[in-house]
Amino acid sequence: MAFALTPQAEKIVDELLSHYPTKRAACLPVLHLCQRQNGWINADVMDYVARRLQLATSEVLGVVTFYTMYHQQPVAPNVVWVCRTLSCDLRGARAIQSHLEQRLGCGVNGTSRDRKFTLKTAECLAACGAAPMVQINDHVYEDLTIEKLDRILDEIAAKTKAPHSSPPSNPSHTLTGRPPMTSKPG
Amino acid sequence: MESFQKVITTRYGVPQSWTLRVAEEHGAYAAARRAFATMRPEEIAAEVKDANMRGRGGAGFPAGVKWGFLPKDKQKPVYLVINADEGEPGTFKDRTLMELDPHRLVEGCLITMRAIGAHVCYIYIRCELVSSIQRVGAAIEEARARGYVGSNPFGVPHAAELYVHEGAGAYICGEETSLLNSLEGLRGEPRLKPPFPAVSGAFGCPTIVNNVETIASVPDIVRMGGKTWAGMSRLPNDGGTRLYGVSGHVKKPGVYEAPVGLTLRELIYDFGGGMLRNDRPLKAVIPGGSSTPVLRPDDVVDAPAENHPLHAWHGKSHIDVPMGVDTFRALGTMLGTCCAIVMDSSVNMVEAARNLMHFYAHESCGQCTPCREGTGWLQDILDNLCSGKGTPEDAALLVDVSNNMMGNTICAFADGTAMPMLGFVQRFRDEFIQAGTRGVPAGTLGESALPLVKGARGV
Numbered sequence: 001m002a003f004a005l006t007p008q009a010e011k012i013v014d015e016l017l018s019h020y021p022t023k024r025a026a027c028l029p030v031l032h033l034c035q036r037q038n039g040w041i042n043a044d045v046m047d048y049v050a051r052r053l054q055l056a057t058s059e060v061l062g063v064v065t066f067y068t069m070y071h072q073q074p075v076a077p078n079v080v081w082v083c084r085t086l087s088c089d090l091r092g093a094r095a096i097q098s099h100l101e102q103r104l105g106c107g108v109n110g111t112s113r114d115r116k117f118t119l120k121t122a123e124c125l126a127a128c129g130a131a132p133m134v135q136i137n138d139h140v141y142e143d144l145t146i147e148k149l150d151r152i153l154d155e156i157a158a159k160t161k162a163p164h165s166s167p168p169s170n171p172s173h174t175l176t177g178r179p180p181m182t183s184k185p186g
Numbered sequence: 187m188e189s190f191q192k193v194i195t196t197r198y199g200v201p202q203s204w205t206l207r208v209a210e211e212h213g214a215y216a217a218a219r220r221a222f223a224t225m226r227p228e229e230i231a232a233e234v235k236d237a238n239m240r241g242r243g244g245a246g247f248p249a250g251v252k253w254g255f256l257p258k259d260k261q262k263p264v265y266l267v268i269n270a271d272e273g274e275p276g277t278f279k280d281r282t283l284m285e286l287d288p289h290r291l292v293e294g295c296l297i298t299m300r301a302i303g304a305h306v307c308y309i310y311i312r313c314e315l316v317s318s319i320q321r322v323g324a325a326i327e328e329a330r331a332r333g334y335v336g337s338n339p340f341g342v343p344h345a346a347e348l349y350v351h352e353g354a355g356a357y358i359c360g361e362e363t364s365l366l367n368s369l370e371g372l373r374g375e376p377r378l379k380p381p382f383p384a385v386s387g388a389f390g391c392p393t394i395v396n397n398v399e400t401i402a403s404v405p406d407i408v409r410m411g412g413k414t415w416a417g418m419s420r421l422p423n424d425g426g427t428r429l430y431g432v433s434g435h436v437k438k439p440g441v442y443e444a445p446v447g448l449t450l451r452e453l454i455y456d457f458g459g460g461m462l463r464n465d466r467p468l469k470a471v472i473p474g475g476s477s478t479p480v481l482r483p484d485d486v487v488d489a490p491a492e493n494h495p496l497h498a499w500h501g502k503s504h505i506d507v508p509m510g511v512d513t514f515r516a517l518g519t520m521l522g523t524c525c526a527i528v529m530d531s532s533v534n535m536v537e538a539a540r541n542l543m544h545f546y547a548h549e550s551c552g553q554c555t556p557c558r559e560g561t562g563w564l565q566d567i568l569d570n571l572c573s574g575k576g577t578p579e580d581a582a583l584l585v586d587v588s589n590n591m592m593g594n595t596i597c598a599f600a601d602g603t604a605m606p607m608l609g610f611v612q613r614f615r616d617e618f619i620q621a622g623t624r625g626v627p628a629g630t631l632g633e634s635a636l637p638l639v640k641g642a643r644g645v
Contacts, residue, residue, distance in 0.1 A: 019308075019349045021389050027371030028354050032313065053371070066373040066551075067354030069313050081314075085275040086476060086541045087433040087527050089631055123357060123545050124275040124476075125314050128433035128525070129440045138316040 003044035009033050013052065023053045027063055031070055040071035075118040076111045077160050080104075081135040084121045087128035092144075096132045097121065099146055103153065116160045117153070187456040191418060193406045193427050194399070195443040197287045204321045206328040209289035215334060217405035221297045222340035225408070230301035234404060236412025238425035240446075242279075243269055243360075243397030244475060244522045245598075246424075246511030253302055255384035256392050265393040266299050266307040267369065267383075268401055270322075271353055271360040273312055274475035275545055276527040279429040280398035282441045284311070284318035287402070288325035294401035296329075296339060296346055297408055302394055305345045310365050313352040323350050357549035361597045362395040363387075364551070375553045376597035399429055420447025421510040430509075431525030432458040435466070435533075441525075447508035450481070454505070454528055466530035470614070471505065473514060474522025476542045477602035479609025480535070481505065481519055519609065534630035535614040536621040539607065540568035541631065546603040554595035561603055563587050571618065574625025581618035584611050 005013065012033060016026045030053065034045045041064050043057075050057040064070045071079075082097050097108075100119055104112035111118045127133045130142030134149070141152050197203040197212050206214070221230050235250030256264060268291070272280040283291060295307045311319050326348045329335045337345045351369055353359050359368045363377035366388050387393025403426060407415045416425030424446050430453050433439045437459030444457070450471055454460070461468055470480050481504045489496040495516040499507045507513055514521040529538060547565040552558045567584055570576040588604035588611075595601075611618055 019351075022370065024371035025369060025389075028368065029352055032352060032354070062373050063354075063371065066375075067356050069353075069355035084541075085545055086472075086538060087276050089541050090434045090527070090529060090533065094631075122314070123548060124273055124277070126272045126278040126281045126312075128276050128278045128527070129431060131433060131439070135314060140317070 003034070003038060003042075003048045005033060005037060005048070009037060024055060024059075027053055027055065027060065028067070031060075031064065035070060040074050076116055077163060078117045078136055078156055079120060080117055081120050081122035081125065083123070083125045083127070083131070083133050083135075085124040087124070088131040088133060091131040093132045095146070096134065096144055096149060099149065100134075103150070114157070115163050116157055187452075190427065190444045192443050193410075193415075193418070194283070194290070194403055194429065195287075197290070198282070199286075203286050204288050204325065206289060206325070206332065209287065213409075214289045214405075215293050215329075217408040218293045218296045218334065219340045221408050222300055222342040222344065227301045227303060230297060230408060233407055233412035234301065236416060237403075237407040238412075238416045238419075238423055239400065239403060239407065240424050240511045241397055242399035242403070242428060242523070244274060244477070244520075246521055249396060249400050252384065252396070253298075253394060255382065256302055256394065257385060260303060260392075262391040263306070264302055264304040265388040265391055266295060266302060266304040267362075267365065267388055267393055267395045268295060268307065268309040268398055269360060269362065269365055269395055270309055270311040270315070270318065270398045271357075271365060272315070272398070273357045273360055274477065274523050274525075275542065276433055276472060277431060277475045277523040277525040278433070279431045279441050279523065279525055281315055281318055282429070283398055283402050284315070284322050288318075288321045289329070290402045290405060291322065291398055292325050292329050292335070292348065294404040295348055296334060297404050298394070298396070298401055299346045300342075300344055304394070305347065307346070307348045308351045308369055308388070309348065310351045310353060310359070310369055312359070313354055319350055319352060326350065356551070357545075358551045358597075358599060361599065364597065365395065366393065373551075375551050376599070378596055403428075418445050420445050420508055421513065424510040424512065428524055430457065431523070432528060433525070434528035435462040435530040436460065436528050437462055447510055447513075449508055450505035450526060451503070453509070453526055458528065461528075461530055463530065466532055468505075468528065469531045469533060470529045470535065470538075472527040472529075472606070473509065473519055474524050474526065476527070476545065477606055478514075478520040478522040479518065479606050480538075480613055481517070482613055485613070487517070520605070532630065534621075534626050535610055535617045536568065536571050536626050537631040539610040540565075540572050542606060543568050543603070546599075550599060550603075554600065556591045556594040557600040557603070560587050560591035560600060564603070564607055571621040572626045576622045576625070578619045578622035580622050581611055581615060584618070 016029050046057050046060045050060045084093050104117050108121050127142050132144045133142045202208045231253050239249045240246040241249050339346050356374045358364045359374040361376050364374040368374040383393040383395050418427050419425045427445050429441050431441045432453050442457040468483050470482050472480050483503050483505045485504045487496050487499045487502050489500045511521050543564045547561040550557050550561045567580050588607045591600040591604040
């Protein structure tokens, strides 16, 4: 089914368009809006953004694939970003990451067994003075210990209803919506 | 420990410091009111030039000089763009300004817009900094409700609109032309220069791109006068106070304000409270974000000639040289963002380099071949070294790859990768050669640094 923003979000798009001299400039913020509503950026979303901003879908695809914060695959309701860069690494980021992998039962870019968390690594999230840290959705959790991290995850898990359908583990559900090519194009 | 006058952080720690009411009770917008009511735009610009403020984003270009590059005939609108894409590893200073004192940034934007003749300002904040986006956005709304932002700020018909523009996760967007492409809704690939943004920037119009801290310093420069503000510095040609960050193996990591010209020793041992563990001495420090070459405390300044810029510190440790844009360049590193990453004796430098080169390989935009390929090769060579699959010749290979990246690309990203890589090999060559014969023992970074169980922090 074709994607459309809610009427409320449409009003925000109109407001955003008034900020810039070109429609194209609203591409990043409009994609953020869509992702907030849809959970991830699929081909329908990109078609919608392209129509709304009078761009080619390929231009929107170019933008989506450039930036790491646009999810090109479905993600769980909670995305855990663990910072792996040097300041955090010096203060135990690897232990935080391996604990997360163990507890969630998945690797980086994977989704937890209960389908409530997707684990990702992040490059420096500008919280070096409070390392190690993770960002979960819109919140930053700093000065972590294993116990503190467990408490945070317990709280978030308790508040999250497990989604019915699991995010597909088969990555064939690609951005373009086409199955992956099995043979080379002729 | 010497105590220093606080200027840019005066409102840090004040309850609700991010609200307009509290900020105004503590002096916010007085400088903007004065600048709009009593100063001509060129007078404001002259004060900023007198302040000798070196840009706080990393390159250290004098802010007043940058403003002077705008074309004199105003045929097109002028834009002000604030670079709040703070993402240089080890750097976390701008975030404190945006979260704790967003009105200082908004006030700085207003004064700057008046000075350069801009009517629209975009504050480009990386989308990961959710609190910064919320606080700055709320500050703009409060200022708009009070009439400071809008068609008639402080009763002067100089329309001034501010918008927050969220990034989407790309380190390269901190490079100013890449940031402009990202602002325009494109992939954040850097542009060829010239033309420089001051001539043709956002939407093809003259644009000034400044760092958050740079612009947040403008109200104090107007309030105190450029010369007085400059005089707080310990160094010539590098004025004012600035934010210093310290992270890694220190007891009190954080962001602190001090005059320009603090030494790394003061930053680590006074502000930072000294090394995290008393049994592990300082081994190396990256002075100002990951793109600045590493320094070691046992290296001494070799500047016997009297005309050498570092002659005054001849024979002293590198960590006793005052931190300034020019002094640190003379030292063979860079001041960068002035946020130091401190490493103790447990850290293997090949591992540290590997961590950072994974960052650069991930963040290269891929536009230029030497950078796209070079960062990948550096990463692979270091992976090999760390897993015991390397050879002693890999040290020379790292140098060779780095040298082929430098100066061969559109933007400074490749240089910002190659310089720290060369710094690691030059200053810790033995460790790279050793890794080539024996690999790197496990537990030389991260795992052994701190017990993360039972809350035993800060041993």
